[in-house]
Amino acid sequence: MKRRFVTLDVFTTRRHAGNPLAIVLQSEGLDTEAMQAIAREFNLSETVFVSPPERPEHRASVRIFTPGGELPFAGHPTVGTAVWLALTDEAQGRPAELLVLEEKVGPVSCAVEAKGSHAGHAVFTLPRLPERLAQPVADTSLAEALGLDPADLGFDAHRASAFSAGVAYTLVPLASREAVAKARVAGAAFERALAATPNGNAFVYCREPAETGHHYHARMFWPGSGIVEDPATGSAAAAFAGAVMAYDQPGDGDHRLVIEQGYEMGRPSRIVLELSVRNGALASARIGGSAIVVSEGVLL
Template sequence: MMPRRFVTLDVFTTTRHAGNPLAVVLDSEGLDAAAMQAIAREFNLSETVFVSAPAAPAHRAALRIFTPSRELPFAGHPTVGTAVLLALRDAAEGRAEDVILLEEPVGLVPCAVSVAGPQVGHAIFTLPRLPQELEPPAALPLIAGVLGLDRREIGFDRHVPSVVSAGVAFTFVPVSSLEALERVHLETTLWSQAIRPADQPNAYAYCRQTRDAGHDFHARMFAPAMGVREDPATGSAVAAFADVIMRFEKPGDGEHRFTIEQGYEMGRPSQITLELTVSAGALVSARIGGSAVMISEGVLL
């Protein structure tokens, strides 16, 4: 195999060794899906991105995203991290742009980018697909059981479990307290029955209490079927979470901004921003934002 450059970053943080680690392979031309999957398994991070030339000259790059076990059509922390990395590289070459367009299997993703230093930047992208509810969730005792919780600890205010996707699907599980959310332990024997949909059995558990003042929700994401027992920060889940907020929080018309904290139980605190535009009571657009910091550079031999 020809040598291929890669960079690793920590995403949804400005602090090294926090946030969600990401590997970005910059020279992916000529790699087929099997080779990309093997490289993603080797990195063994929640996601690895492969960058290639875009189909349209006006676009910045084309991305393919792999977990250790499968390809994804879209993911948040790979989009933010890669957008920041490309912005840093462009700035170093004197051709910085405020907005770049990334081609992903889910569709074209516009990213507003800014550089905060030679190795740190920020990106916010507009969702290529608004979230939608899929199917009814599994029974409450089953969901509670696979998270090691009592059924009475599921739900708060108007929030009840739901199954939503904005490109990647999740069962969203509201948990009554931060204390309960912190002691979640997975019982995976019945995972495929409890967490839907069947082809993407990912669970996103959240509560209103937070570790840090000024944040709006605390969350944890579990995807053992994708080879990710727990994820430090999950932008694709926050993208779908926009529908959860619309349904249960019922924000009024106008602009709204939420900060979701995640990864604290893993020692990798992360902060993800979610911006909503609501008109006539409906969600018309949503944006996911966060920072990223470079960690390492190297070559795959």
């Protein structure tokens, strides 16, 4: 059976930037093993498989795979898939401002806007608020894992932590953008240090953005997923909301933060994190970004 696919660049408004995403549009009849094989063939950070929803009021059911395994939830697949479906609906004369994707984590509500025939913007509400996890890795081990000096770790009140909003991340604050640029997966030291964490990844960040109007500069390393470094990681930004609440303690109200990622890879990406704080606690959070179609094709 021939199956259509599209690719989009996500968390960007221009092609050949942001995070590439493959979407297989006709996934009926594919089992988990077949989906994993196709994801390895695309070899992108994530590949999405779209099928009809279980509930008629929802827009689609999606499964998300890295080259190394399936994820219950991910940010750039959610944004990219929502944009593609919005473009499809717009072309068919049935535009919608809101759609719901069924993911393994649960239903994910997305506000969408088509911008022409090949680009759009989506904002989704986190299906789960970030939950703090145990962070068993000492700063000295994290520094060694990332090829850094222990003095490079931490800024202001921020310290290494672990949070999950559906996918667990080890969050590592670094003192400068120079330290973020120097960070790397330091071979066996990375695997050894992160072995005790849920997913063996490290989201490193600092408060020295490269561009005016942005708030944080970040990189994300996850060799166990099959992709050593990811250009833009929405689910990590979702987890990062927990660190913002814990260490920056924003006041009641609505807050908009822009996270830049992928710059060291030549894939600049822009992730918008929106926080709604009520009575000193995080009441809700949203991830937003743009996406643009790059290619369309057929799997034989």
